[in-house]
Amino acid sequence: MLDHLETDLNSFRQTLILQAFSTPLVVIHVAHPVYKILHSSMRMKHSILCLDDEIHNVDALERAFRKKYNVLKATNPKEALKLLDSHPVTVIISDQRMPVMTGVEFFEESIKTQPKAVRVLLTGYSDMQAIVDAINKGQIYHYVSKPWDPVDLETTIAQAVERYELGETIEKKNLELSEALEELKSLDNTKNQFMALINHELKTPLTSLLSFLELLKQSGLNDEQKIYVEKISRGADRLRQIVFDVMEFLQASTQMRDVHLKDVDLASALRNKLASLEQKTSAKGHIFQIDLSQAECVADEMILDAILTRLFDNMIIHSPEGSKLFVALSSSDTHALLTLKNPLAAENKTALERIFAPFTIQHPVLNHSKGLGLSLSLVKALCQLTGIEASADVSAKMFEVSLKIPKP
Numbered sequence: 132m133l134d135h136l137e138t139d140l141n142s143f144r145q146t147l148i149l150q151a152f153s154t155p156l157v158v159i160h161v162a163h164p165v166y167k168i169l170h171s172s173m174r175m176k177h178s179i180l181c182l183d184d185e186i187h188n189v190d191a192l193e194r195a196f197r198k199k200y201n202v203l204k205a206t207n208p209k210e211a212l213k214l215l216d217s218h219p220v221t222v223i224i225s226d227q228r229m230p231v232m233t234g235v236e237f238f239e240e241s242i243k244t245q246p247k248a249v250r251v252l253l254t255g256y257s258d259m260q261a262i263v264d265a266i267n268k269g270q271i272y273h274y275v276s277k278p279w280d281p282v283d284l285e286t287t288i289a290q291a292v293e294r295y296e297l298g299e300t301i302e303k304k305n306l307e308l309s310e311a312l313e314e315l316k317s318l319d320n321t322k323n324q325f326m327a328l329i330n331h332e333l334k335t336p337l338t339s340l341l342s343f344l345e346l347l348k349q350s351g352l353n354d355e356q357k358i359y360v361e362k363i364s365r366g367a368d369r370l371r372q373i374v375f376d377v378m379e380f381l382q383a384s385t386q387m388r389d390v391h392l393k394d395v396d397l398a399s400a401l402r403n404k405l406a407s408l409e410q411k412t413s414a415k416g417h418i419f420q421i422d423l424s425q426a427e428c429v430a431d432e433m434i435l436d437a438i439l440t441r442l443f444d445n446m447i448i449h450s451p452e453g454s455k456l457f458v459a460l461s462s463s464d465t466h467a468l469l470t471l472k473n474p475l476a477a478e479n480k481t482a483l484e485r486i487f488a489p490f491t492i493q494h495p496v497l498n499h500s501k502g503l504g505l506s507l508s509l510v511k512a513l514c515q516l517t518g519i520e521a522s523a524d525v526s527a528k529m530f531e532v533s534l535k536i537p538k539p
Contacts, residue, residue, distance in 0.1 A: 176201045177221035177292050182211040182237065183253065184229045192224060195281060196288065208232040208240070215244045221295045222288055227254040242270060247298060249291040253277055323381055333374050340367055376509060379437070383512035388434075390517055394539050395430045397467050398423045398460055404439045405458070408447065416453040423460040426467035428536040434513050441506045442532060446473040449530075462538070466520075469534040475525065 178201040181192040186206055193202045203218055205211035208231055215223075223241055227234035238250050250270060255277035272294060273287050344364050352360060382388040405419060412419065446456050450473040457472040507523075514521040520535040 177295070178203060178218060179222040179224060179288065180205065180211060180214060180218075180220045180248075181224045182206075182208065182229075182234075183226040185226075188226070188253075195285065200288075200292075208237040211237065212240055212244070215241055215248075220245060220248050222249050222251060222291045224251045224253060224288070227252055238271065247295065249295050251275060251287060251291060253279065323385060327378070327381055333370070337367065337371055337374065341371065376506075380509045380512060383509065383516050386516060388516060390431050390434065392429050392431055392517065395428050395432055395435060397426045397428045397430075397469070397536065400432075400435060401439070401458065401460060401469075404436070404443060408443055411444075411447050412456075415447060415450070417447060417450060417456050418454075419456050419458055421458045423458070424462055426460055426462040427539055428467040429539050430519070430536060431517050434517050438510050438513050438519070438534075441510050442471055445506055446471060450474055465538055466535045467538055469536065470531065471533075472529050472531045475528050475530050 176199070179196060180203045181189050181196075182205045183189045183192070184206055189204045189206060193204055196202050200221075203214050203220065205214055208229065211223075211225070223238070223245065225234040225237050229237075232240075234252050234254070238252070241248065241250070249272045252271050252274040254274060272291050275284055275287060344360065344367060347360055348357075348364075379388075401421075401423060405421070450456060454474045457470075459470045459472075461468045461470075511521050513519075514534065518537055522533050524531045524533075
């Protein structure tokens with residue numbers, strides 16, 4: 132059977148060479164025995180280095196492994212190190228007791244030129260210290276006692292080769308991940324630069340538009356013209372808010388915004404904010420249920436105000452009309468805990484996973500939605516900028532946001 136396959140293999144090789152210069156390539160199915168033998172023969176063999184001061188041991192190792200691997204032989208460490216300078220190897224097998232240099236010392240030297248090679252120590256002595264040194268200093272993968280069992284040694288070397296291949300695969304994947312990360316960083320930086328540029332280019336004509344709108348309002352307009360100007364003004368204000376939100380998000384997420392931390396009376400800040408929202412709250416028939424304990428915190432007053440404004444606006448806008456909105460403030464030794472709860476029309480756990488992600492809109496984008504979905508992502512960015520821990524949860528059709536704000 133083997134003679135028959137060998138004849139087929141030689142015939143196939145000759146045919147393939149002729150076909151390469153005369154006719155289209157002959158396709159052989161991967162299950163064909165000739166293909167399997169040819170494919171196996173074309174695979175690159177791993178190289179192993181065998182070092183032992185006794186020549187018959189080196190010859191025995193060569194006989195055991197020459198069918199599967201390219202075997203390099205050496206009978207002294209100097210010769211072996213010279214081979215390692217010019218031949219990449221997968222596995223290094225070395226005896227421990229040698230006249231000039233021990234196996235452990237040789238392994239230490241070999242790391243300088245072949246750091247990735249897997250090392251296997253052969254020892255005929257019960258020298259535990261040598262084994263410990265080999266593991267700690269020579270980065271040994273395994274040790275084998277003399278006289279070795281051929282099957283065990285073959286298994287050990289096969290596993291060493293697998294370990295080498297796994298290391299190569301991991302290194303390749305890490306390199307790919309590193310390159311992908313750098314590419315993502317570059318894309319993210321490009322995105323930020325693009326958004327900053329677009330916002331700058333929008334601000335210039337927008338400023339002119341708003342200025343002339345104010346002048347137009349002060350001129351003599353009839354009732355119909357006033358309606359048109361008012362609609363233009365509302366659209367311009369909305370565009371200005373969008374530009375402001377994007378710029379604020381960019382500054383917060385890239386940590387380019389200045390932060391001025393100071394002691395803040397959080398309960399007082401909450402009362403003032405709620406008082407300023409009475410008109411918006413009444414327009415939707417909402418009622419705030421408030422439970423505020425006295426709590427001092429460390430925060431940037433302007434950033435804290437921006438965070439509270441967006442969180443309360445989110446509660447008011449997205450709650451069904453006539454809802455009860457809950458505000459609670461408590462305190463621990465290290466943090467002030469602010470909890471805000473508002474009812475939802477429907478519970479959506481999936482949406483919760485991206486609730487703080489930028490440009491997340493919780494309803495169809497084409498359904499006349501307003502805003503860019505930046506409100507809560509901006510809250511998250513501002514919180515991270517000032518050391519505030521923000522979290523969200525949905526349960527029993529209630530949306531809850533919690534802020535842990537450091538105390539003085």
